[in-house]
Amino acid sequence: MPAVTYEHIKTCRQSGARLGKVHTPHGSFETPIFMPVGTLATVKTMSPDELVEMNAQIILSNTYHLWLRPGEDIIQEAGGLHKFMNWDRPILTDSGGFQVFSLSDLRNISEEGVEFRSHLSGEKLFLTPEKSMHIQNALGPDIMMAFDECPPYPAEHDYMKASVERTSRWAERCLEAHQRPHDQGLFGIVQGGEHPDLRRQSAEDLVSLDFPGYAIGGLSVGEPKDVMNRVLEETTPFLPDNKPRYLMGVGSADSLIDGAVRGVDMFDCVLPTRIARNGTLMTSSGRLVVRNAAYARDFRPLDEKCSCRVCRNYSRAYIRHLIKSNETLGLRLCSYHNLHFLLQLMENVREAIRNDRLLDFREEFFEAYGFNKP
Numbered sequence: 001m002p003a004v005t006y007e008h009i010k011t012c013r014q015s016g017a018r019l020g021k022v023h024t025p026h027g028s029f030e031t032p033i034f035m036p037v038g039t040l041a042t043v044k045t046m047s048p049d050e051l052v053e054m055n056a057q058i059i060l061s062n063t064y065h066l067w068l069r070p071g072e073d074i075i076q077e078a079g080g081l082h083k084f085m086n087w088d089r090p091i092l093t094d095s096g097g098f099q100v101f102s103l104s105d106l107r108n109i110s111e112e113g114v115e116f117r118s119h120l121s122g123e124k125l126f127l128t129p130e131k132s133m134h135i136q137n138a139l140g141p142d143i144m145m146a147f148d149e150c151p152p153y154p155a156e157h158d159y160m161k162a163s164v165e166r167t168s169r170w171a172e173r174c175l176e177a178h179q180r181p182h183d184q185g186l187f188g189i190v191q192g193g194e195h196p197d198l199r200r201q202s203a204e205d206l207v208s209l210d211f212p213g214y215a216i217g218g219l220s221v222g223e224p225k226d227v228m229n230r231v232l233e234e235t236t237p238f239l240p241d242n243k244p245r246y247l248m249g250v251g252s253a254d255s256l257i258d259g260a261v262r263g264v265d266m267f268d269c270v271l272p273t274r275i276a277r278n279g280t281l282m283t284s285s286g287r288l289v290v291r292n293a294a295y296a297r298d299f300r301p302l303d304e305k306c307s308c309r310v311c312r313n314y315s316r317a318y319i320r321h322l323i324k325s326n327e328t329l330g331l332r333l334c335s336y337h338n339l340h341f342l343l344q345l346m347e348n349v350r351e352a353i354r355n356d357r358l359l360d361f362r363e364e365f366f367e368a369y370g371f372n373k374p
């Protein structure tokens, strides 16, 4: 029995969206789903109890960061990431390649792997497909990602073709080096930038290796939203219907809906906790910057349509005061609400798929939130 399996429940008659379930050793989660990011083995300012309370069903963490600090050996001695951070639901970890490119300077990429300087100590390090697998096997997440190169956007066709072919060879090396296939599902990551022929080649290479799930990488790296949507339309047809599809690093509310419409099942992004840190909130009528003076005497909840614990108990005026005073509770309340907002959005997306009306829901949500329609 593979460690990770996908159960397709239905496809929305109004769009290409799928309703499904992913089964893992630490439990199942419904799809389409938003996965909170916990880079350093914590979803910033949230406790596991609060994540359970808002119905977070799976969280993400980062191989690159945990390798550098505290080190995968310490986490392995703790009994793995679940025990270390007291989270007993599914965990997914990224493979580290992307973080090397986004966090450290001095990096040399070769067939063997990537040489770079630690963004913490400055020491020279070397990350390879085998090393990434070793670290992820030690951390023990339910879903691991293959070691890939996410080229900068935009990238010339020639560079991208060579990069895709290397990423496919790295994916094969990851499968070879994977020590725990019975309890950790390894996902391949499709690359290819905005070149349809390369997206198809990357997808076909990876599908021939028969991974339990596939991520669509190389997006949410600065490309316009219409480019992302076109790349999704040019990639998903080459992925199997009976495996989960994970769009990495996405995203904002409109991108989550547009990704689901195009058959994506799993999403992640750091946005909810990142913008919460400066008091920016996602609400059903658009973004709200609670530190604005306009809210000094506004005793309404952040979002009158939100059922979360923060909106049921605190006012804009109070949260503005906390943020202005740099009080930690301010960060916590804003993070809680933003995470709940995206988790609730995906519950509403799943409900719309159940009722075959995701495009209607998209229309209503975009109208209320103030997104442009096309």
Ligand SMILES: Nc1nc2c(CCc3ccccc3)c3nc[nH]c3cc2c(=O)[nH]1
Pocket: 037, 039, 060, 061, 062, 092, 093, 094, 095, 096, 097, 098, 145, 148, 149, 150, 189, 216, 217, 218, 219, 220, 221, 248, 249, 250, 268
């Ligand atoms: N391995 C990989 N990761 C990506 C991430 C990080 C997602 C992530 C996973 C787990 C924890 C944190 C972040 C991207 N974020 C935005 N765009 C992204 C593209 C890629 C990509 O092409 N490959």
Ligand SMILES: [Zn+2]
Pocket: 302, 303, 306, 307, 308, 309, 310, 311, 312, 337, 340
């Ligand atoms: Zn709320």
